[in-house]
Amino acid sequence: MCFLSFFTPAYAVYDNLYLVGNATEAGWNPDAAIPMERSEAGVFSWTGTLTDYSVDQARFKFLVANRWEPSITCRCDVSGHLLVEPGVEYDLYERPTANDGYDNAFQVAVTGVYTLEVNLNTMKMVCTKQDETERENWEYVRPEIGADGEGHVFPGVCTPFGLVKLGPDCGDMNANAGWSSGGNIHGFSHLHVSGTGGGPKYGNILFQPMTGDLNLADYSSARTGERFGLDLYEVTLSKYNIGVRLTALDRAGFHEYTFPQSASSKVLIDAGSCLTLNVESQELMASGVKILSDHEIEGYSTVRGGWNLGDPYTVYFYAIFDTPADAYAVWRGTSVLTGNEVDATGTEKSGAYFEFNTTESQKIRAKVGISFISTAQARENVSGLSSWSFDEVRQAGIDRWNEVLNTVDVEGTDNDKTIFYSALYHAYLQPSDRTGENPLWQSDEPYYDDYYAIWDTFRATHPLFTLLTPSRQADMVRSMIDIYEHEGYMPDGRSGNCNGRVQGGSNSDILIADAMVKNLPGIDYEKGLAAMIKNAEVEPADPRKEGRGGVEEYNSKGYLSTATERSGSRTYEYSYCDYAIATVAGKLGQQEVYEKYLERSNNWKNLWNDNINSLGFKGFLWPKNSNGDWVNERDYNVFRRDGWEGIVYESFPWEMSFYVPHDVNGLIARCGGKETFLRRLDTYFTHVENGFDQGSYMGLFQISNEPAFLVPSLYNYVNRPDKAAEIVRKVLKNRYNISATGLPGNDDSGSMSAWYIFHAMGFFPNAGQDVYLISSPVFAHTTIRLENGNTFEIVATGASDKNIYIQSARLNGEPLDRCWLRHDEIVAGGTLEFVMGEEPSTWAFDGETPPSSPVGIDEVSPEIESPQVRIQSYSAQVGENEAAYCLFEEPEKYVKWCDNKSTEPWVIFELADVYEVDRFVFRDSKTVEGNNNVHSYRIYTSLTGADGDWEEVVNRNDEAAGNANVKDHRLAEPKAARYVKFSMELPTGENAVRIYGFDIYGHLKERVDRGALVSVGKTFLKSSGSRSFYANARHLFDGVTADTEYHWTFDKSAADRHYCIVDLEDVYKVNTFKVYDSGQIDGYNVYVATECPDLDKDNATDGNEGWTLVTSGLNKNCKSVTIEPVEARYVKLEIPSEHVEGESASVTEFEVYRSDTPTGIEATGNEDFAVYPNPVKRGESLHLVAQGLVSIYTIDGKPVWSSWVDEAATLSTDDFLPGIYLGQVNGLERNESFKLIVE
Structure with missing residues (x-):
């Protein structure tokens, strides 16, 4: 049996009590024990879910600290546990050590939400089961989570991004958010920040209720019954026996004081109060008040300093009481003065008090408006509190918070929901929305302050705003750009209407990029880009206040040396900020800016030292001195943690080496x-x-x-x-x-x-x-x-x-x-x-x-090589060996395309298929001869190659472009293209343009449908020798069958066997092979394979190991052969030298056809529909087999041809420009669609 009503009170009344046990979220883990709320000395309560005893013998008990001894629980005469009934009072027992008696605990019969009330004064516990109505999201918020310890969270009352943050200032008046768990309460001030490190900020315009004689040297009080909530803050000032309740809306605070019976009840107003700390302290500069009537007062406070070492800021207030005072006075320092108005300068404070003759439990309420503009604006801000009902104002605050907290609903345990919604609440405390409260300039743009600091918040807090409340985030970005327009730099940190401090990069850059890639509307991104470039290019007067410190060194060297503080972390962060600039510039179509900063975003690599080894890994962030030499390993190490004056800020090289968020693939490669x-x-x-x-x-x-x-x-x-x-x-x-x-x-x-x-x-x-x-x-x-x-x-x-x-x-x-x-x-x-x-x-x-490495960083798009690309046409050439095909030669061969016959030389490249092109690289005479030959040029893309269908993607006309040794242009956004045109102006004083190579990069987007023809544009693997690039075997698969300058030419004597190999990139059943040649070859062998043979063996005398010979039927009289279908991915065309007539021979094209579709016909598997030939050469006849209305459109939807076809039709393609067309057949029984290629 259990002994109930038997035990004496605990040995001590403890200040804290914790709930532990596997019936709770804490489990049997004293470190995770759940703190209970203390309402008065020795009295605690908790509300939450308890699991019933049938689940894993779930039970609970109480601890006085995060350790097992002592514990407070029930006491049974056996090793058992007590099943409690709701509403029944139970005795408690303090178990001093684990060896004292049996290890007993409480249990409940039904899982549910319970309230536990524990009184250590009487050693009693009552358990009450709550009804099953679901709590609203705001009811899970516990503002005090993280307020103690290192969290520095503001636990008072406010609305989302509210200007007013009303709460207690405690202890030594140096806590970042005003509140601390220890020390007396000095009063309740109206401005605070949340979660910050460094020195405190604000703590302005303090109200303190009291009774008795006025002691201006110390009016603080001990506290009991402190209660935190989203909707109110509540406490009892034990020195004065006054109950305090606070709530707030956006720009005004609401106070309710419950006084005892006293003829000397007072409300003290301290206009000069502010939070201070020895480091980065605030300093009072001036304050003053003016009593307007027996229930009204206004005033101001001017303070400077704080964490951001800010310029002076002035806070104005207006307050009104619901009860006329019996007396009032002003004061300065420690002296009460006559009159209704007072001012003070320097660190001497000033204020006033209102005195009331109160009855027991009489409530006196005050509304306090706050403004950074004027007392008149502060009075206007009070009008937002339309009621004198505390509960009505409190509910209005709840309604404001519901707009945020109800954006996300979660289903989980009460413990997890409490952490989640409290975190969501805390995220929306800052920055402060002070739109209309900017004392520095007039603007129609939103105005936000207390960015504390963007170095912290750009990583998660602002992206959270972007996801849940994007209009708010857009307003914040607009406010940062507006600050730049009026002060010269966007903030990284800002408070009290003053920029400062900058901890690392110019991180507002990242917020603009984040907004742009997530399509936030209403932002002037052109101005935003200008602000970003200002950060990146102009050294600020005070680099701890704004901008980028050491930017001149960074831009000239590509890194910061140890001569600049935080050189390691800032180099890495500047690299990412440069990537952000490139992102915005690219989206805006500013190609030159995009390329410049994309290149700079590689700068992190300049402080990557491959020779540093740690824990079995090679390569880490490592500092360089001002001479550009690596710092000696005796003087530095990868575990060194630094602050403001060090190498890596709030981190260390082992960790900071992971910070390449824009180029993780490049980082992985480096590692x-x-x-x-x-x-x-x-x-x-x-x-x-x-x-x-x-x-x-x-x-x-x-x-x-x-x-x-x-x-x-x-x-x-x-x-x-x-x-x-x-x-x-x-x-x-x-x-x-x-x-x-x-x-x-x-x-x-x-x-x-x-x-x-x-x-x-x-x-x-x-x-x-x-x-x-x-x-x-x-x-x-x-x-x-x-x-x-x-x-x-x-x-x-x-x-x-x-x-x-x-x-x-x-x-x-x-x-x-x-x-x-x-x-x-x-x-x-x-x-x-x-x-x-x-x-x-x-x-x-x-x-x-x-996705990580953007184009042009580490993992660039592959080059599109022949036969995927060919020269379609070009303006002119000078010498016989200076044609445009030289653009495809290897750079080290130094052959060139030269044109002195055109005022605007040009060349058009045709891609075998549709590609997403994203980079162009070309070399002119600057590369080889050292002089600037081309500085005005343009690059266009097109899907059709038709006149009027070209989109300009690069346009340069400046000396900087011409002076580049290699012209490398990366597009911010890939372009779908099948044709690329390169056009330039003939340089002044030059007799010709000289281009030594032009490379196109991109990824395959869509194959051109060539019916059964599967070899065009596929991967060329290897061949025996050829005369030059324009006579290379690659051209056998470029889709051009006409006898042009692009063919494979070889000397008979160069080898016993001449061959070329193509990878079809997939396994097909093939049955038809065609050759187009010069008529000098009287025998071919065709080999196939499904797995790639050893290509090195193809150079041997017998190089056909791994290959299967499928036909030797191609010759002078038979240029096309069809066999029984055979599976193939790799195809080799072989020409024995004994079958070559003359000293050399040429092959223009080699075609491979799959067997499942009629050669040259695009079919749908229906005998009554076909389009052929496809591709069709412009001017040739196009044959249609169809039944219905046939319509042909350009790829962008413009009609080209439409007619009713009854079984079959033939049409001319004379009026069709080369390109891709889409076709539609609207038949009586079914519809068809097709794609047409005109060459």
Whole structure:
């Protein structure tokens, strides 16, 4: 049996009490024990879910600290547990040690939401079961999570991005957000920041209720019954026995004081109060108040300094009470003065007080408007509080928060939901929306302050705004651009209407790029680009305030040396900021700017030292001195952590070496490939280095500082989302909780909170790009209500603390085998489904890796080589060996296309198929002869090659372009093209243009449908010798059968066997081969293979090992042969020398046809429909077999020909320009579509 009503009170009344047990979220882990709310000395409560005893013998008890001894529980005479009934009072027992009596605990019979009330004064507990009505999202918010310890979160009251943040200022008045867990309350001020490090900011316009005599030297009070909520802050000032309740709207605070009976109840107003700290402290410069009546007052405070070392800012206020005062006065320093107005300068404070004769429990309320413009504007801001009802104002604040918190619904445990919605709340505390409150200039643009700092928030917080509230994020970007227009630089940090500080790169650049790639409207991106370029090019007067420090050195050397503080981390961050500039410039079509900054985004490599070795890995970020030499290893190491004056800010080289978010593929290559990179990540998360406290680190991983934010998600770039899931879920479980110390570090304006939010939903952004990297969703069901009206749902079947691994995924019903998403895929709405499991799976191991290296960085698009590209036509040439085919020769051969006959020389390249082209490289006489020959030129693309269908993609006319040794142009956006035109102006004073090579890069977009012909444009592998490039065997597969200058010419005596090999790129059943030659060859052999033979053996006397001979029937009299179908991917055409007449011979084209379609006819498998020949040469007849209305259109939809066809028709192609056409047959019984190629 259990003894109930038997025990004496506890040995001590404790200040804290924690709930622990496997009936709770904490489990049997004292470090995760759940703090209970303390209402008064010895009295605690908690509300949440308890699991019934039938589930794993679930039970709970209480701890007085995060350790097992002592514990407070029930006491039974056996090793058992007490099943409690709701509403029954139970005795408690303090168990001092684990050896004292039996280890008993409480249990409940039914799983549900309970309230536990514990009174250690009487040693009683009452358990009350809550009704099953669902709590609203805002009710899960606990503002105090992360307010203590290193989190520095603001726990007072405000609205999303509210100007007013009303809360207590405690202790030594040096806490970043005003509140601290220890010390007295000095009063309640109206401006604060949240989650910040460094020195504090604000703490202005402080109100303090009191009773008794006025002591201006110390009016603080101890506190009891402190309660935090999204909707109110509540506390009792025990010195005065006054109850305080606070709530707030955007620009005004609402105070409610419950006084005891007293003839000397007062409300003190301290206009000069502000938060101070020895380092980066604020300094009061002036203050003053003016009493307007027995219930009104206005005033101001001017302060400078703080974390951003800011210029002076002035805060104005207007306050009105609902009760007239019986007396009032002003004061300065420690003296009460006569009159109704007072001013003070310097550090001496000033203020006033209102005195009331109160009855027991009398409430006195005050509304306080805050402004940065004037007291008149502050009075106007009070009008937003239309009611004197505390509950009505409180509800209005809840309504504001619901606009944010209801954008996401999650289904999960109460503990996880509490962390999630509290994090979402914290993310939306800053920056501060001060639109209309800018004292520095007039503007129609939005105005935001308290960017604290973008170096922290660009990585997760701002991308969260972009996803959930994009109109807000667009306003913030507009505000940054407006600051640039009026002050010269966008902010990285800003507070008190003053820029400062810059911790690393010019990170506002990344926010503009992020907005652009995610299509945020309403932003002047042209002005934004100008602001970004200002950051990148102009050295600021104070590099800790704004801009890029050391930018002149960076731009000249491509890195920062140790002569500039934070040289390592800033070089890496500047590289990414340069990539952001390239992104915006490319989207705006500013090709020259795009190319310049894309090239600069490679600069991180200039501080990558391949010779530095650590933990079995080679290559790390490493500093250079001002002479350009690597710093000696005796003077530096990869584990060195620095601050402002060091090499790597808030990180260290082992970690910072991972920071290449725009070129992860390039980083992987530098690290030695994917397998090495994978091992390197594993080591980073597991290696324990001396001095790296594993209470703060996970191996070398420090979630408490932002440079590490992206590193867990880098596993996705090597297709190992299972490893990302392990790290992320371990951090979410062990470094976040619902206590006042429940954040892993400074929240940094919601940065730590946003990291949690994204990963709890199951993905994380790579800021500045439109990619989200999938990790492991915490919740079984997440619904995101997007601002555009769409809904995106994430369903994670089986999700739990154990089932953290994705087994399979579907996006909108279709299988998803990649571990990343595009922004557009989310905002379009839909459903992302996961099946979760307890063991790692191979999901996404073979899927497409996330996009990383942009064009022109490390993994460029491949060059499009002959036979995929050929010269279609060109303007003219000078000598016999100076034709345009020289453009395809290897650079080291120094042959050129030369034209002195045209004022605007040009050449048109034809691609065998449609490509996404994205890069052009050419070499003129500057490359070979050292002089600038071409500086005005243009490059165009086209799908048809027809006049009027060319799009200009490059246009340069400047000396800088001409002076480039190699002209390398990368397009910001790939262009679909089948034709490329290169045009230039004949240079002044020159008799000819001289071009030594022109290369086109891109990826195959779409094959031209040539019916059964499968060899055109396919991969040329190898051949025996040829006379020169224009006589190369590559031309046998370029699709040109006419006898042109492009053919394969060889000397008979050069070899016993002449051959060429083509890769058809897939296995086909082939049956027909054709040759077009000079008439001097009287015998060919054709070999095939499905697996690639050893090509080195083709040079041997008997080089046909691995090949199958399928025909020797081609000769002078038979240029086409058909055989029984045979499978082939690799085809070799062989010409024995004894079959060659004369000293040399030429072959123009070699065609291979598959057997499943009639040669030269595009068919659909129906005997009554065909289009042939296809491709057709312009001027030849086109034959149609069809029944219905046949219409032919250009690729962009313009009609070219339309007629009714009754069984068959023939039409002329004289009026068809070369290119791709689309056809449609609208028949009586069925419809058909086809593609037509005109050459």
